[in-house]
Amino acid sequence: MRSRIFIAGLLLLLGTAVFSPVPGVLGFTNPASAQETFEDSIAKWSRLLDRVQQEVAEDSITPERIDQIRNSLSAVRSEAEVLRDAANAELGPLRNKLDALGPRPEESEPPEPEAIAVQREEIMTDISAQTAKLKQIELALSRVNEAESSAIAVIRDRRIADIMTVSPFPLAPQTIEQALPEFLEVLRLIVESPVTWWQSLRENELRGSLFAKLAFQLTIAIAIGWGVRRLLFHWFGRDASLENPSYARRLSGAIGEGLANGVVPAMILAAFLPQALGEQSLLSGLFQSVAVIFCVAAIFVILASALPRAVLAPDLPNWRLLPLTAQNARTISRVTPVLALIFAIDAFFVEIMPALGQYALYRPSEEQRSLYLFVTNVLEAIGVLTLCRASLWRADPTAPGMSAEQVQKATQGPWHLWWMLRYLAAILAAITLLSSFFSYVVLGAQLINSLVLSGAIAGALFLLRGLGREIIGAVLRTEMIRTQIGLVHSTRKLLKFWLRAAFDLIVLITGFILISPLWGLPFGDVARVAVSVLRGVKIGSVTISPGDVLVAIVVFLVILLVTRFLQRLLSEQVLPNTRMDSGVQNSLTAGTGYIGLTIAATLAITTLGLDLSNIAIIAGALSVGIGFGLQNIVNNFVSGLILLIERPIKVGDWIVIGGNEGFVKSIKVRATEIETFQRASIIIPNSELVSNAVTNWTHKDRYGRVEVVVGVAYGSDVDKVMDILMTCLKEHEKIMTWPEPQVIFQDFADSSLNFEARGFIAQVELRVPVGSQLRIAINRAFVEAGIEIPFPQRDVNIKDIDRLENAIANRSSTQPPEPGQ
Template structure:
């Protein structure tokens, strides 16, 4: 019977404060559980006996590392010893931290017993308990000191191993042999050719062997199944995954989304690397399991497997970036012609990598003479220099094809940088060739390997940076599904999501650049550990006063700030949408309360974050008092505006939505911010007024306390007109106008008599000041219309016209000056 899933037609609604409170509450609970009770021992901390046993094991491990470090000569073995020493240091720090908690518990118990009072006898059981706690505390203190000393010794051993590795690499790079141009160089190699050929054949013979029981059915089955799996992985599976991805790309060749493009390239990099590596691992395991490889041949087999896997990665990285067959999904900004020219470059780099690594491994394993090994290194150096020169030529051809396709007028900065890189590349290749001819063969070979490695790291960095950027900007976007959900649930604006995506992308790309920079030093034997030792100061922190500012402390402070801020934002949202609407407060008063709560929440979050950073209230008070002088002088205007803003929110002489007149400007208050107030004036523009202007200067509030609007009209009629009829017409017009209030009733007064005319002054009241101007216009039109119908003439003010004649230079010739216009 099939299962039927029933879905509610109405999705459950989750309010913002509930979600924020739940999320922030969980984080705050976890934080309080870890830092609020430092004196309580945690259940997972090692006990004293277990810690001492583990400490003894780590001491033995460190002694073994030091013993091996004295005789080791291989760079890979040194790196392994460095990792083991780092593990010892980490274990010692863990033991010290765990015992420190036990130490705090013992000290707390001793504090509960109180100090010993001289001259006052102490109970026997209390004295015994005090002695036992003191003895336990002494043992714990000793173990803590030993653990910290062990961590210090392990770090010093790791640093000495790293220094020895750097010194060994430096000596290798500075090692010089005879020049390959000299006849003695090749004569010495020829003299050892016969014996070295025998050693090489013996080494090759020692690699392989017949199975102990012969080619039994089990051996054949193991080899056959491994070969079948490798073939299936390399051809059908790889082809199926490749075609599946290509079909997906072909359906979206036009206008491919950035995120889909970078994810597709990353998918190609993973599949094109993982499948060959799986085939190599299966084949190598089958050869070992069947007994076809001797113990002497296992290191060479492992080297072949690792080297071919690295070469597969180089080829896969180039394939994922170029994508000759799908131009719309290509990450590199190359046209198809340039991409086709560059396509052999990854294979060339892979050939350099494989040839150099395997030839050096064979010469070392076979125990060839120094003269023969030097001759082989000379051939490798020249071959690597030639391969790199060929690679530079390929890049130059691709750049020329790109420039010819785009046109010389559209020369971009990227093309200029590529040109500069080609110049430095040719300088490096020429320098390597000269170094090889001068006898610095190890230098030439090592630098060529480093260039190939750097190209692989750069390609990986480019792909990962594109992936991270597209992922952050694609997911954290108002157009994405997640962004739409965040906007619908939490009210997050699209612009805020876009900004968050850009900032997160920048941070992650900087992290990728730092890791890539550390990866560049791997061929020189330093590895990531030695590189990131440079950032130890940031991890341990900087001591400022009594507070330690470290990355961990800063991250904890940021977490506490956002948790507290989210909690108080939830409270403010609850006030604005749930509690305050049930009160008798007006909307502007509610807005003021929510704004003040927001300011208080921000201040509380900052104080709590500073406390998590290790800066207590007493230190904060000292800091504030020290900054008060600078705030009083340098930030006086900002402080005055901020305080004025708080006064506006508390006293509310003006409110949001009030019509105010400030100087010669008037408009509606739209928003009261921390520093300024936004006023929308008549032309729909926004006037930004500092808050101190609204407190210290005269402001006319046209709509405070819901006042009535008053309309005033002034007319004059001749003394010869019927004044009572004129007064009646004015009163009828005022009463008949819609919007004029009956209470207070309109009034018409005789204001003055001037030059044979009677001045009428009329007053009417409307529901608000905002309606006064429009109703006044309608009243003026109505009065003029009624007076014309009644035949009553309206007067205008007396006008005086003055005409002044001016003379110019033509008056001497009897010509009149032009009349003024």
């Protein structure tokens, strides 16, 4: 189990996987041949499942045999699912035909024609046959699941028994006395393996050609690797002179250094693995296993050493991805390679033991196993505990790009996820130490190895997550997204949030799938559950599939983006070159958006596999309730379509409705947005614009009239006043000569003679500034001509003024004199 964990972890870190079918196990091949009938498949499955049940029940079954059985069961499940899908596909048309024939006539009704009755019986017979097939397939799948559960139970019970085995006390003198010589013997066999292999080569010419071939391949690999490494440093390398690089630049530098120092050397070593394991390989015997396992262990050490240095940049604090101090970054960068080296040496010796038993007939004793696992467990646990120290992960308030408050919030919170994981890792390392001291060395090895590999995978996914998030942000900042597709900043910000959230979820699920096998959950089981979930959960006659939902969302977004691109193309390049007015152009652009939205929604629903006829039935049943509940929304939607078709108003028009006045900014599905002269936005439901009176200053054209009312004092020269007003109108550059301006003697007011100066302008939105300029010119001309603009005048008449005067005089004569007079 430990060896499988080690190999699987390395392959996952390198991002490669090799899947190969296992044909011929238990006499079963997959898929079934085209000539094989359904009955033959059922009989073959039954024989296979009967033998599986017998073998799983035996105590002597080997782990290798259990793996073969599980492969065979997986093959049976795959073929059964294919046949089940085929049967369901045939049932659909048959049921449609039966529905087309209608229900069978009642006894009181006339019998149906004989031809239809015969056809009905044939269809029902076919439906019964397909239904029977489905039941047999479901029964076979149930037996497969039962047999696989039994096999998993056997594996689990044996693994638990192996893990909980009490080994000889590793520090006992007799254990050490027996284990040390055996371990020296293992070292001797490993060191002598290349000499033994070299001597086994038959001819000197073969040795020479082999040496030349290996030297040539090594030279080519090193040259290619060196060139790729130089390019990576040139493209993504860190510039020490750059004082404050952005996070994206720091991330690209970390990825470039990680690839150059880790992945490239690892790939050079990995290139020799197919040759060492291939059928034409000249390596053989024990040395072949030693070379392959050593190469895999070296790859792990290289990757595990390059990853922390790439993230932490111990010598370049400005390029550090995590807000750590320079001392802590250097300590982590030194401890991690040492821990990786110890783990790789441990895994090397564990992996080489089966090869020693095969080629050298060597069998390690329990004492050697106990002492060896104890030493490696203790060393690895100490390394993990060293990395889990709280002081090692204290944040640096002077970290680039982060304030002290952000650093404290991100790394020092007691319930932060990273701190919880650190505590968990420290607890598992402590359990490893305790279990090893109490002779449960296998349990300790399982815990510490799973912990180390989980940390390596999590570190790789951390870099992958950062890279993916930056790519999403970079794509949404491109010129095409901002201008050609026309996504505004708020929309791009919202889209970036959801895309990054979805990517984080994908990374999290990937981490669970990769790490869960390390902790006892088989990879095949996790993959099967994931595939089952992606295929969908059936609820009644509807199957809900996350995969279909994801594809539907992608289809909807892609069509929506294409629609926005077409809208932008129409509004900026195509329609401006036509003679259509702006209102027609806006209507065509908006209509394109509605059509694209409808197509996107329809295709998304179709991709989900939903039956539109069922949706229509449900919508019809709920139409009354929807009509009452959504009548305002439907009314506004229809009104919006009327506005776009009839165009009583259009974008850019100056309108007045009720007490609201402003320019039309947009006509949307439910409402129209008006921007007032104070730059305030007013959202008016479309139904109000259709049902109420609307004043549109710019409906047909943009011509408008400016009126200036002015009053002069009684006694002024009327002709002179009218001449001055006409002169002011004609001298203003914005006043049009046709229609001609007019001056009207409007009225005899209480305090003045009122005149009105009227002039037309080509841009009605300039009414206010032109009117202000005319008033200034008129006032200046009146002052120069001595024409008075009067204040309001009032005549007050007081009755019996004589009596009031007499009363005041009498009161003054009877008043006593003031003191001192």
